[in-house]
Amino acid sequence: MKCYCLNNFSSPLQEKDIDLPVPHTNQVLLKVKASGICHSDIHLCNGYYDIGMGKKFELKDRGIELPLVLGHEIVGNVVAKGEDVKDIEIGGNYIVYPWIGCGICENCKESCENYCLSPQYLGINKPGGFAEYILVPHYKYLVNIKNMDPAMIAQYACAGLTTYSAINKIEKNIYKKKPVVIFGAGGLGLMAVSILKALGGYGSIVITNDLNKKQAALEAGALAVFDYNDEHLVKKLLDHNSNHKYHAVIDLVGNSNTTKASFDILEKSGALIIVGMFGGLSNWPLAFIPMKALKIIGSYVGNLSEFNELMKLVIDQKLEPVQIKKYDFDKLNEALSDLRSGKVVGRAVIINNI
Known part of the structure; x- marks a missing residue:
């Protein structure tokens, strides 16, 4: 089968032919119909995260091994399945939960595979969706999307799930009664606006530095949008909220x-x-954190239960879709370049018509 492979960090993906996987036991083989592109893919291509003071966290030190087929927002059509697979239709369309764990660490036992100590994430630790086919290790990671558009649905495996899980970390009585401020109006920001609306939230105030994305945020339902580069941003945000x-x-x-x-x-x-993981160092006065009793929480994608909850909202058509930009499979490097340079409003999605 054909795939696009990251052979070296800071280099374009390379087209490659590899053996077609054969599913056994609980495994399922899908022909990839659509695969979303995420900023995490940019970090993976770069090979590091910026941790401030000129230092980098090298992904090779995080256990990322090359060569690797990227792509973790995957929708496909089932073409084969193992002998123990249940309730999965050959020919059916499914979105894949990619945040798969080892299954034996404490986090996995607590149904938080996304926090696994030895992750097996598709497109990060294991071959992902920038390929003609993908082998999913267990059918429990699939959700049937029936006749929904694969290109529109792919984004929920990461952008949707990530923002849904972040919103879940805010008390419902808070986000239903008070506005939530969202920094960023890319695919995740627009998704957060949409999910907050679907959950009955009071509304969102979005911060961005891109006029095109500002309009997209307003169209998605943001209460207001402010300029990230405004030197009086904090004052204007407070003024907007009646000080x-x-x-x-x-x-x-x-x-x-x-x-x-x-x-x-x-x-x-x-x-x-x-x-977000654009990087750098924080400069908070540490004494103010206990003084203000602030909760500072890191949020990384979401667990399988949250994914199933989110997909129910999607399938019940309670979410307004986020704008996408489609690219043909052989335009993957162009799509990555466009995302890196901020040319994509919403989400970039690779369409596999091969």
């Missing part, structure tokens, strides 16, 4: 400036949910 601070911020950017602004606008006992 009151906010109780919840979701930071989908995660750099020194966004975390500082988040800290400055949070009220006592407020919550900062950090999702």
Whole structure:
């Protein structure tokens, strides 16, 4: 089968022919119909995360081994299955939960595979969706999307799940009664606006530095959008809230400036949910964290239970879809370049028509 492989960090993906996997026991083989592209794929291609002070966290030290087929937002058509697979239809369309764990560590036993100590994530630790076919290790990781558009649905495996799980870390009585501030208006930001609406949230206030994304956020239902580069951003945010601070911020950017602004606008006992990993160092006065009784929470994708909850919202058509930009399978490197340079509004999705 054909795939696109990351052979070296900081290099374009290379087309490659590899053996077609054969499913056994609980495994399922899907022909990939659509595969979303995420900023995590950019980090993987770069081979590091910026941890500030000129230092890098090298992904090779995190157990990422090359060559690797990337792609973790995957929708496909079942073409074969192992002998123990139940309730999975040959020819059916399914979205894949990619955040698969080892199954034996304490986090996996607590149904939090996304926090696994020895992860087997598809497209990160194991071959992913930038290929004609993908082998899923167990049928429990599949959700039937029936006749829904694979390109529109793929984004829920990461962008949707990540923001759904971040919102879950805010108390319902808070997000239903008070606005949530969201830093970032890319695919995740627009998804967060949509999910908050679907969950009956009060609404979201979005921060972005891109006029095109500003319009997209307003169209998605944001209460207001502010300019990330405005030197008076904190004051304007407080003025917008009748000079009151906010109780919840979701930071989908995660750099020194966004975390500082988040800290400055949070009220006592407020919550900062950090999702983005653009990097750098925080500069919070440490004494203020206990003084303000702040909750600073890191959020990494979501567990299988949250994925099933989210997909029920999607299948019941309670979510407004986020704008996507489609690319042909052989335009993967172009799509990665466009995402890296900020040219994509919403989500970039690879369509496999081979």
